Amino acid sequence: MTAVCEPAVYEKVALIGLGLIAGSMAWAMKRDGTAGEVRGYARSAESREMTRRLGFCDVVCDDLAEVVQDADLIVLATPVGVMGRVAETIAPHLKPGAVVIDVGSVKRTVIEEVAPHIPEGVHFVPCHPMAGTEHSGPASGFASLFDNRWCLIVPVEGTPEAEVARLESYWQRLGARTERMEPEHHDLVCAVVSHVPHLIAYTMVGVADDLRRVSDQEVIKFSAAGFRDFTRIAASDPTMWRDVFLTNKEATLEILGRFTEELFALQRAIRTGDGEQLHAYFTRTRAIRRGILQAGQDTDKPDFGRTR
Numbered sequence: 001m002t003a004v005c006e007p008a009v010y011e012k013v014a015l016i017g018l019g020l021i022a023g024s025m026a027w028a029m030k031r032d033g034t035a036g037e038v039r040g041y042a043r044s045a046e047s048r049e050m051t052r053r054l055g056f057c058d059v060v061c062d063d064l065a066e067v068v069q070d071a072d073l074i075v076l077a078t079p080v081g082v083m084g085r086v087a088e089t090i091a092p093h094l095k096p097g098a099v100v101i102d103v104g105s106v107k108r109t110v111i112e113e114v115a116p117h118i119p120e121g122v123h124f125v126p127c128h129p130m131a132g133t134e135h136s137g138p139a140s141g142f143a144s145l146f147d148n149r150w151c152l153i154v155p156v157e158g159t160p161e162a163e164v165a166r167l168e169s170y171w172q173r174l175g176a177r178t179e180r181m182e183p184e185h186h187d188l189v190c191a192v193v194s195h196v197p198h199l200i201a202y203t204m205v206g207v208a209d210d211l212r213r214v215s216d217q218e219v220i221k222f223s224a225a226g227f228r229d230f231t232r233i234a235a236s237d238p239t240m241w242r243d244v245f246l247t248n249k250e251a252t253l254e255i256l257g258r259f260t261e262e263l264f265a266l267q268r269a270i271r272t273g274d275g276e277q278l279h280a281y282f283t284r285t286r287a288i289r290r291g292i293l294q295a296g297q298d299t300d301k302p303d304f305g306r307t308r
């Protein structure tokens with residue numbers, strides 16, 4: 001971990017949308033002084049009160065213009081569907097030289113909707129921390145969320161290299177590893193590793209719920225690890241995930257198309273008793289998991305080492 005005495009990367013940071021990601025960023029900034037001052041904006045009085053009680057922001061505001069005033073770094077941490085509107089509202093109040101980032105799960109649509117509102121002299125650098133849980137709201141954040149997880153940085157054309165490099169060191173101070181990516185590629189990768197898997201989990205839990213011959217009691221009582229993981233993922237925030245699928249439509253539909261083709265092939269193999277095909281398929285997928293483990297890339301740590 002970084003030494004406590006390193007100077008702040010940004011003097012004043014404004015967080016918009018005080019939920020899991022903003023809360024975790026605030027706790028992680030507090031952990032090693034990555035920011036001089038952290039301000040937070042929440043729409044609801046309940047979220048503002050909770051944030052004050054938890055103490056992860058130095059100032060809690062109910063006004064967007066006030067929260068971004070004088071801020072060096074502004075973080076859009078709302079569901080992706082409202083980021084464009086938030087950017088439009090804060091635009092006249094941003095100070096020259098400020099950096100605006102978003103942490104949304106989708107990049108191409110967010111860039112299309114946010115970038116046009118960013119004034120000359122303000123830099124917009126889209127980011128996506130590949131870390132999260134099924135929990136949401138201001139009480140769900142924790143400092144170690146980003147430790148050893150990837151944060152994808154998706155710079156738009158014309159952003160000075162120094163601003164992108166500064167943001168990379170910011171995320172590294174929060175514990176993350178960083179990698180740069182093009183928006184379209186980002187959205188395709190995320191459709192494969194995150195968005196479609198979430199959709200499958202939502203569907204499987206829905207199917208179990210619909211199946212009247214299997215009672216809810218039995219689902220809870222007999223669920224083994226695989227189904228439990230599905231139920232955890234399917235408990236994720238409905239607004240956030242609605243927005244993810246509506247804004248990453250193209251990549252999601254492409255991967256979903258491939259997924260259903262493979263599923264039909266496996267369905268056929270089961271119906272026709274083609275054990276060889278099933279065995280060969282499962283052998284190939286097992287090798288992928290083993291490859292991940294060998295590369296030391298399984299950084300999953302569901303709730304271990306949670307610290308505030």
Ligand SMILES: NC(=O)C1=CN([C@@H]2O[C@H](COP(=O)(O)OP(=O)(O)OC[C@H]3O[C@@H](n4cnc5c(N)ncnc54)[C@H](O)[C@@H]3O)[C@@H](O)[C@H]2O)C=CC1
Pocket residue numbers: 016017018019020021022042043047077078079080082086103104105106128129130131132133134135136137138140237240244
């Ligand atoms: N939950 C996760 O695992 C991850 C989420 N993300 C992305 O980060 C962003 C935030 O997600 P979370 O922190 O998980 O969500 P969250 O639901 O915990 O927090 C979002 C907050 O934004 C607020 N909000 C909604 N509309 C707003 C508006 N118009 N103005 C101001 N505030 C508004 C909500 O009240 C909520 O408090 C999303 O765009 C999501 O795609 C990125 C990586 C992981």
Ligand SMILES: O=C(O)C(=O)Cc1ccc(O)cc1
Pocket residue numbers: 104105129130131132133134194233
């Ligand atoms: O909780 C999980 O399993 C996740 O997959 C967390 C997550 C959700 C959304 C993202 O954009 C990135 C990470």
